[in-house]
Each structure stands twice: as C-alpha cells, then as structure tokens.
Amino acid sequence: ETGVTQTPRHLVMGMTNKKSLKCEQHLGHNAMYWYKQSAKKPLELMFVYNFKEQTENNSVPSRFSPECPNSSHLFLHLHTLQPEDSALYLCASDKGEDTEAFFGQGTRLTVV
Amino acid sequence: DAKTTQPPSMDCAEGRAANLPCNHSTISGNEYVYWYRQIHSQGPQYIIHGLKNNETNEMASLIITEDRKSSTLILPHATLRDTAVYYCIVRVASGGSNYKLTFGKGTLLTVNP
Numbered sequence: 001e002t003g004v005t006q007t008p009r010h011l012v013m014g015m016t017n018k019k020s021l022k023c024e025q026h027l028g029h030n031a032m033y034w035y036k037q038s039a040k041k042p043l044e045l046m047f048v049y050n051f052k053e054q055t056e057n058n059s060v061p062s063r064f065s066p067e068c069p070n071s072s073h074l075f076l077h078l079h080t081l082q083p084e085d086s087a088l089y090l091c092a093s094d095k096g097e098d099t100e101a102f103f104g105q106g107t108r109l110t111v112v
Numbered sequence: 113d114a115k116t117t118q119p120p121s122m123d124c125a126e127g128r129a130a131n132l133p134c135n136h137s138t139i140s141g142n143e144y145v146y147w148y149r150q151i152h153s154q155g156p157q158y159i160i161h162g163l164k165n166n167e168t169n170e171m172a173s174l175i176i177t178e179d180r181k182s183s184t185l186i187l188p189h190a191t192l193r194d195t196a197v198y199y200c201i202v203r204v205a206s207g208g209s210n211y212k213l214t215f216g217k218g219t220l221l222t223v224n225p
C-alpha cells in the first residue's frame with residue numbers, strides 16, 4: 001500500500017466507449033503524474049500536474065483527456081481508443097521536490 | 113530520453129549480495145540518482161536516492177562514485193522476492209520541466225534459489 005489508489009484495477013472497453021480512470025492520494029503531495037506502460041516497454045510519461053495545473057503533455061493523443069480537480073485527485077478520461085492503447089496505466093504523486101514519488105498499482109486497460 | 117545506461121539483465125543467487133550498476137556520465141550538479149524497482153505488472157516502488165554521498169536504508173545501499181558518473185545499487189542479501197526490473201534515474205532536485213521521472217529499460221534482476 002503506497003497511499004496512491006487507482007481504480008479500476010482492470011478495465012475492458014470497446015473502441016466506441018467512454019470511460020475514466022481515477023487516481024487518489026491523501027499524502028499531501030502537490031504533483032501528480034500519468035504514465036503508460038505498454039507490453040515489454042519502458043514507462044512513458046503522459047501528463048504532469050503541479051498544484052492542479054497541467055505542466056506537461058508529452059504529445060499524447062486527444063483521445064486521452066486528463067483532469068485534476070484538486071491536488072488529491074487525478075482522472076484520465078478515455079474515448080474512442082484504439083487496440084494499441086491497451087496497456088498498464090500508472091498514476092504517481094510526489095511533493096515536487098527532493099522526495100520519492102509514490103505509484104499506484106495501475107489500471108490494466110484492454111481495448112477491444 | 114533516459115540519461116542512464118544499465119545492463120539489460122543480471123542474475124544473483126539467493127542470499128548473496130546483488131550489485132546493480134548504472135552509468136550516468138552526463139549527470140548535472142543538481143541532479144540526484146534515484147532507484148526504483150518494478151515487480152511484474154505492479155507499480156514501481158521507490159528504493160533509494162542520493163546526490164553524491166553514499167546512502168543506506170532498510171532496503172539497499174547506494175554507492176556513487178566520486179565523479180558522480182556512475183553508481184551501484186546493492187541489495188545485501190537478495191531474496192526471491194527481489195526479482196524485478198530495477199530502474200536507475202537521474203532527476204533534478206526540484207521543480208522545473210525536468211523534474212519528472214524518466215524511465216529507461218532498467219535491469220531485470222533474477223534471483224535464483
């Protein structure tokens with residue numbers, strides 16, 4: 001248990017569906033991150049939020065839409081995904097300074 | 113792009129020390145060396161980090177060379193549960209666009225009985 005909770009743990013969705021991934025932390029962290037990990041590939045940073053403001057978008061397709069309503073919650077809204085978007089999606093948070101980041105257990109997404 | 117180089121895989125016998133090397137020859141003065149590990153299909157787990165002094169915690173030791181161009185993570189008594197991919201990452205001290213954690217391919221450590 002890292003203090004970062006992701007839901008759901010597993011998700012299967014069709015290409016025309018709309019779904020959302022949720023990440024929650026009550027560690028008092030200011031920064032939150034979304035990562036994508038495809039099979040046998042390194043983690044890829046998708047989005048960074050600092051104090052609820054998006055500070056980085058690594059050329060992520062618009063079918064992925066992040067939302068950070070407050071410093072404790074981060075969402076990733078998904079719509080019209082492709083099968084190649086199937087991956088493990090990981091959320092992380094930290095204080096935005098010299099401390100470790102904590103990761104959630106991830107959401108295993110399968111697009112059919 | 114990741115700024116570190118690690119061997120793709122290593123083996124270690126259970127109960128022995130595991131020494132995982134990492135090269136970071138372009139590290140800047142304000143960048144820390146972080147180590148994380150990822151057990152299959154789980155979220156990465158923080159292990160240790162340091163700037164220039166050697167560090168030790170309950171999980172591992174981190175040895176950083178004097179020129180800071182390389183480091184070694186030491187698991188003193190490896191167990192089967194230490195089998196994982198180990199990532200060495202350089203990261204600026206705080207804030208800014210380069211503060212993010214950028215993962216490379218890491219080293220797959222396999223601990224054998």
